[in-house]
Amino acid sequence: MKNILTRRTIRKYADKNVDEELLNRLLGEACRTQTMGNLQLYSVVVTRSEEMKQRLAPAHFNQPMVTQAPVVLTVCADFRRTTRWCEERQADAGYDNFLSFISAATDALLFTQTFCNLAEEQGLGCCFLGTTVYMPQTIIDVLGLPRLVMPVATITLGWPDEEPPLTDRLPLAAIVHHEAYADYTAERIDELYAAKEALPENQEFVRINQKETLAQVFTDCRYTRKDNVAMSEGLLEALRHQGFL
Numbered sequence: 612m613k614n615i616l617t618r619r620t621i622r623k624y625a626d627k628n629v630d631e632e633l634l635n636r637l638l639g640e641a642c643r644t645q646t647m648g649n650l651q652l653y654s655v656v657v658t659r660s661e662e663m664k665q666r667l668a669p670a671h672f673n674q675p676m677v678t679q680a681p682v683v684l685t686v687c688a689d690f691r692r693t694t695r696w697c698e699e700r701q702a703d704a705g706y707d708n709f710l711s712f713i714s715a716a717t718d719a720l721l722f723t724q725t726f727c728n729l730a731e732e733q734g735l736g737c738c739f740l741g742t743t744v745y746m747p748q749t750i751i752d753v754l755g756l757p758r759l760v761m762p763v764a765t766i767t768l769g770w771p772d773e774e775p776p777l778t779d780r781l782p783l784a785a786i787v788h789h790e791a792y793a794d795y796t797a798e799r800i801d802e803l804y805a806a807k808e809a810l811p812e813n814q815e816f817v818r819i820n821q822k823e824t825l826a827q828v829f830t831d832c833r834y835t836r837k838d839n840v841a842m843s844e845g846l847l848e849a850l851r852h853q854g855f856l
Contacts, residue, residue, distance in 0.1 A: 621736025624769030644725035652715035670749035680767035688715030712855035736771035
């Protein structure tokens with residue numbers, strides 16, 4: 612049993628199957644998480660076959676854990692099921708809009724986090740792939756996602772074959788605001804980021820990327836303005852294609 616305070620992102624997995632009964636139990640338990648209107652506006656595509664993992668990999672920049680993990684879970688914001696239910700019950704569904712996507716995406720992400728917590732309690736390892744929203748149309752095509760179904764999260768899942776060090780976190784004062792939002796002065800930024808910037812691994816990160824500050828590594832190398840704009844356009848186009856815009 613693992614504790615949330617010692618959780619790690621696992622990218623390397625042992626050559627050991629994840630039992631279907633265990634997986635289904637965890638997915639079922641995760642369904643008890645919060646959900647808007649008790650509608651459960653999410654669906655999960657379970658990928659086990661090597662062929663399908665190979666087809667999904669390019670959408671995730673061919674990160675090796677996508678093909679190495681025993682199981683890949685693609686969690687989707689899903690208003691199609693609810694809409695079809697309404698259609699079959701003579702109810703006028705009005706869920707082909709951006710608000711409905713946000714509601715379903717929130718449901719899907721709550722489910723995803725609950726599932727990860729449950730899986731890690733059982734000793735399984737997970738990696739949350741932020742790449743899911745970078746090239747969603749590829750995932751839509753590979754998984755055959757119909758209208759009003761949009762991928763929002765991908766989890767690689769398996770039994771850990773590594774124990775990486777814990778990653779750093781900002782102090783609580785960086786994220787908690789009392790009564791109203793308190794904007795960040797230059798002095799507060801210095802205080803809140805001092806420990807993070809002083810970590811040897813982060814200083815090495817700056818050095819190998821030939822930058823002056825850790826922030827520049829993120830803006831100039833990892834998450835650039837050019838890439839953000841291009842992938843935003845792709846995300847909006849996929850939302851149009853799926854009927855949410």
